[in-house]
Amino acid sequence: MFTKPEEIDIAPLIDHALLEPAATQEAVAQVCYEAERFGFAAVCVYPAHVRQAAELLHNKAPKVCTVIGFPTGATTSAVKLFEAQEAVENGAVELDVVINLGWVKQGETRKLHREVAEICESTGQTVKVILEMSLLTDAEQRIAVEACLDAGAAFLKTHTGWMGGASIADVQRLKQLGGDSIGIKASGGIRNWQQAVELVLAGATRLGTSRGPEIIRDRGILEE
Numbered sequence: 078m079f080t081k082p083e084e085i086d087i088a089p090l091i092d093h094a095l096l097e098p099a100a101t102q103e104a105v106a107q108v109c110y111e112a113e114r115f116g117f118a119a120v121c122v123y124p125a126h127v128r129q130a131a132e133l134l135h136n137k138a139p140k141v142c143t144v145i146g147f148p149t150g151a152t153t154s155a156v157k158l159f160e161a162q163e164a165v166e167n168g169a170v171e172l173d174v175v176i177n178l179g180w181v182k183q184g185e186t187r188k189l190h191r192e193v194a195e196i197c198e199s200t201g202q203t204v205k206v207i208l209e210m211s212l213l214t215d216a217e218q219r220i221a222v223e224a225c226l227d228a229g230a231a232f233l234k235t236h237t238g239w240m241g242g243a244s245i246a247d248v249q250r251l252k253q254l255g256g257d258s259i260g261i262k263a264s265g266g267i268r269n270w271q272q273a274v275e276l277v278l279a280g281a282t283r284l285g286t287s288r289g290p291e292i293i294r295d296r297g298i299l300e301e
């Protein structure tokens with residue numbers, strides 16, 4: 078746990094996201110290049126881009142992360158499972174899975190648990206569940222986190238970036254619900270170094286952002 082801004086090395090915490098619907102192969106190549114250059118944790122790309130990213134980052138430090146059921150989470154469990162398995166076959170080692178938010182609101186946590194557990198067990202990879210915190214009440218956040226932790230999720234992720242952004246309160250809430258051993262990925266709307274630092278100080282252990290290079294350059298400007 079970091080306590081001072083100057084102790085924080087932001088770059089190794091960043092999942093460099095390229096989740097624009099119209100992303101091209103050229104854009105995928107650019108984020109892979111930037112992820113290595115800046116020392117980011119991972120690139121986070123759509124399943125259609127995983128094979129390219131895995132080839133470009135072969136034997137390099139950044140991991141290949143992809144999104145499952147993105148951005149609504151409202152597809153079927155069978156489709157999410159296939160999407161996850163295929164992504165792993167293509168080289169993904171981290172899977173950011175949007176949970177079924179309707180099930181959470183209906184209290185159908187057994188279905189939620191089964192869906193996440195099947196993906197965790199079948200792939201054996203790092204699963205980050207996307208909770209879309211701004212759409213859930215406190216009680217819904219609690220039951221969603223309990224089900225996902227028990228199912229084997231490695232990280233709790235705040236947002237897709239499509240419906241609200243990560244706040245310090247979201248991170249603190251997930252830390253309170255998930256405890257110290259679970260990873261917490263703050264995501265959505267992270268735009269500058271100060272914001273990134275504050276989220277890490279609140280307890281985030283990964284930052285999902287489409288502005289990684291700008292955030293690192295922002296720090297350089299601040300130090301000059």
Ligand SMILES: O=C[C@H](O)COP(=O)(O)O
Pocket residue numbers: 094096121236237238239264265266267285286287288
């Ligand atoms: O998971 C990553 C997010 O989609 C990134 O959101 P952002 O585009 O607001 O940085």
